Amino acid sequence: xxxxxxxxxxxxxxxxxxxxxxxxxxxxxxxxxxxxxxxxxxxxxxxxxxxxxxxxxxxxxxxxxxxxxxxxxxxxxxxxxxxxxxxxxxxxxxxxxxxxxxxxxxxxxxxxxxxxxxxxxxxxxxxxxxxxxxxxxxxxxxxxxxxxxxxxxxxxxxxxxxxxxxxxxxxxxxxxxxxxxxxxxxxxxxxxxxxxxxxxxxxxxxxxxxxxxxxxxxxxxxxxxxxxxxxxxxxxxxxxxxxxxxxxxxxxxxxxxxxxxxxxxxxxxxxxxxxxxxxxxxxxxxxxxxxxxxxxxxxxxxxxxxxxxxxxxxxxxxxxxxxxxxxxxxxxxxxxxxxxxxxxxxxxxxxxxxxxxxxxxxxxxxxxxxxxxxxxxxxxxxxxxxxxxxxxxxxxxxxxxxxxxxxxxxxxxxxxxxxxxxxxxxxxxxxxxxxxxxxxxxxxxxxxxxxxxxxxxxxxxxxxxxxxxxxxxxxxxxxxxxxxxxxxxxxxxxxxxxxxxxxxxxxxxxxxxxxxxxx
Numbered sequence: 001x002x003x004x005x006x007x008x009x010x011x012x013x014x015x016x017x018x019x020x021x022x023x024x025x026x027x028x029x030x031x032x033x034x035x036x037x038x039x040x041x042x043x044x045x046x047x048x049x050x051x052x053x054x055x056x057x058x059x060x061x062x063x064x065x066x067x068x069x070x071x072x073x074x075x076x077x078x079x080x081x082x083x084x085x086x087x088x089x090x091x092x093x094x095x096x097x098x099x100x101x102x103x104x105x106x107x108x109x110x111x112x113x114x115x116x117x118x119x120x121x122x123x124x125x126x127x128x129x130x131x132x133x134x135x136x137x138x139x140x141x142x143x144x145x146x147x148x149x150x151x152x153x154x155x156x157x158x159x160x161x162x163x164x165x166x167x168x169x170x171x172x173x174x175x176x177x178x179x180x181x182x183x184x185x186x187x188x189x190x191x192x193x194x195x196x197x198x199x200x201x202x203x204x205x206x207x208x209x210x211x212x213x214x215x216x217x218x219x220x221x222x223x224x225x226x227x228x229x230x231x232x233x234x235x236x237x238x239x240x241x242x243x244x245x246x247x248x249x250x251x252x253x254x255x256x257x258x259x260x261x262x263x264x265x266x267x268x269x270x271x272x273x274x275x276x277x278x279x280x281x282x283x284x285x286x287x288x289x290x291x292x293x294x295x296x297x298x299x300x301x302x303x304x305x306x307x308x309x310x311x312x313x314x315x316x317x318x319x320x321x322x323x324x325x326x327x328x329x330x331x332x333x334x335x336x337x338x339x340x341x342x343x344x345x346x347x348x349x350x351x352x353x354x355x356x357x358x359x360x361x362x363x364x365x366x367x368x369x370x371x372x373x374x375x376x377x378x379x380x381x382x383x384x385x386x387x388x389x390x391x392x393x394x395x396x397x398x399x400x401x402x403x404x405x406x407x408x409x410x411x412x413x414x415x416x417x418x419x420x421x422x423x424x425x426x427x428x429x430x431x432x433x434x435x436x437x438x439x440x441x442x443x444x445x446x447x448x449x450x451x452x453x454x455x456x457x458x459x460x461x462x463x464x465x466x467x468x469x470x471x472x473x474x475x476x477x478x479x480x481x482x483x484x485x486x487x488x489x490x491x492x493x494x495x496x497x498x499x500x501x502x503x504x505x506x507x508x509x510x511x512x513x514x515x516x517x518x519x
Contacts, residue, residue: 070221096408099409106402116386117133117453177468214246285297320367362436
C-alpha cells in the first residue's frame with residue numbers, strides 16, 4: 001500500500017508547487033480582493049435615518065397629519081437619536097440637524113457644497129431672487145453680497161448711522177426693531193401718522209403685520225415647493241397670503257423708493273441732478289455707481305433688497321429681549337446682577353449707548369442665553385446641496401435641503417447642562433477680561449449663522465439687541481404684577497416660538513434724572 005501510494009503523493013505535491021499554478025492562485029486572489037475593495041468603495045453610504053417615504057409624494061402626507069409642521073420636523077433628529085434625520089418630500093430630501101458636530105460638518109467643513117438656497121414660491125414673490133439672504137448661489141448673489149458688505153453694512157456705514165439708531169433708542173416705544181431699520185433705511189420712524197402717545201398708527205401696524213406675515217410663510221413647508229405641478233391649485237392658500245402680504249409691504253416702500261430714484265437719477269433717462277448729501281441707506285443704494293459711472297443697482301434690485309433688510313431686522317432683537325426679561329423676572333437675582341453691571345459701567349447720569357456694549361458682558365450673556373434658549377425661528381434659512389456629498393457618514397444627495405434646528409442645537413442636552421434653564425453665567429469666560437460675543441461660531445446654537453451664507457449684519461444685530469435690553473434694565477425696576485401671583489407664563493405659542501402671552505410686567509423708573517425719560 002505504501003509503495004503504490006507514493007507516486008500519487010508526488011503527483012499532488014508537484015501540482016501544488018507548480019509555478020504557473022501558484023501564480024494563477026495569487027492572481028485570482030488579488031483580483032478577488034480588488035473586486036471586493038472596489039465594491040466596498042463604490043457602495044453608497046446610506047441616507048440619514050428618517051420616516052419611510054411613500055412612492056412619489058414621499059412624506060408629504062405627514063405634513064397634514066402633524067401640525068404644526070415645524071414641531072414635527074424638530075422632533076425627527078431626536079427620534080433617530082443620531083443628531084440628524086432625513087425626510088423625503090416629493091423628490092427632495094430634507095435633512096434636519098440638531099447636533100453641533102454634524103452642523104459644523106455642513107457649514108464649516110463642507111461649506112462650499114451647501115452654499116445655495118432653495119427656490120420656493122414665497123421667496124420668489126418676496127425677493128424675485130435679486131437679493132442676498134434667500135437667493136440661490138450665483139452671480140446675482142455675489143453682486144448683492146458685495147454691495148451689502150461694502151456699502152450698506154460695512155463698519156464705516158454702521159458708524160455713520162449711529163445717530164439714527166440712538167434717536168430711536170431715545171424714543172424707546174413700540175416696535176423698536178422696526179423703527180430702527182426704518183429710520184436707517186428711509187429716515188423716518190413710521191409710515192403714516194403716529195398716535196397721540198407717540199406710538200405707531202394704523203398704517204405702521206399694517207406694515208409690520210405684513211412683514212411678519214411674509215416671514216412666517218418664507219419657508220413654511222408649502223406642498224407646491226416639493227411638487228411644483230400643484231402650485232396652480234394653491235391648495236393651502238399660501239400663495240394668495242404671500243402675495244397679499246408682499247403687496248402691503250410694496251404699497252409703503254415703492255412710492256418712496258421711486259421718488260428717491262427720480263431725485264438721484266433724473267426722470268426719463270435724462271441728466272441726473274447734481275450730487276446730493278446721503279441721508280439714509282436708501283440714498284446709498286440708489287446712488288452707487290461703478291467705475292464707468294453707471295448705476296450699480298436696478299430699481300427692482302433696490303426694492304427687493306430693502307424689503308429683505310426689513311424682513312431680517314423686524315423681530316429678532318425684540319423677541320430676544322422680551323424672552324430675556326421674562327426669564328429674568330422668574331430669577332430676580334439675574335436682574336440685580338445685570339443692573340449692577342450697568343450702574344458700574346455706565347452709571348445713572350446718562351443712558352446706555354453703543355459705545356458701552358463691549359463692556360457690558362453680563363448683559364450680552366443674558367442676550368446670548370435668550371438667543372440660545374428662545375430663538376426667533378425654529379430653523380436657520382435652509383441650505384441646498386450643490387453636489388452629492390458625504391456628511392457624518394451619510395449620503396446627502398444633490399438638491400437636498402439642509403435645516404439646522406435652532407431649537408435642537410440650543411437645547412441639546414449633550415452640549416448644554418440643564419439646557420432648559422435660563423443661565424447667562426454659562427456664557428461667561430473664566431477670564432474676566434474675555435469679551436462675550438453674541439456670535440456662536442461653533443454652532444452650539446444659532447444667532448447669526450456662519451460660513452458663506454452667514455449674516456453680514458452681526459454688528460447691527462448685536463447693537464440693536466444689547467442696547468435695547470440694557471436700556472430696559474437700566475431705566476426701570478421690573479417686577480411681576482401683583483395679580484399674577486409672582487408667576488410669569490413662559491409657555492410658547494403653539495404655532496411659533498414667541499411667548500404665548502405677551503409679557504406683562506410692572507416697570508418703575510429707577511433713574512434720578514427725569515429728563516432722561518423725556519427724550
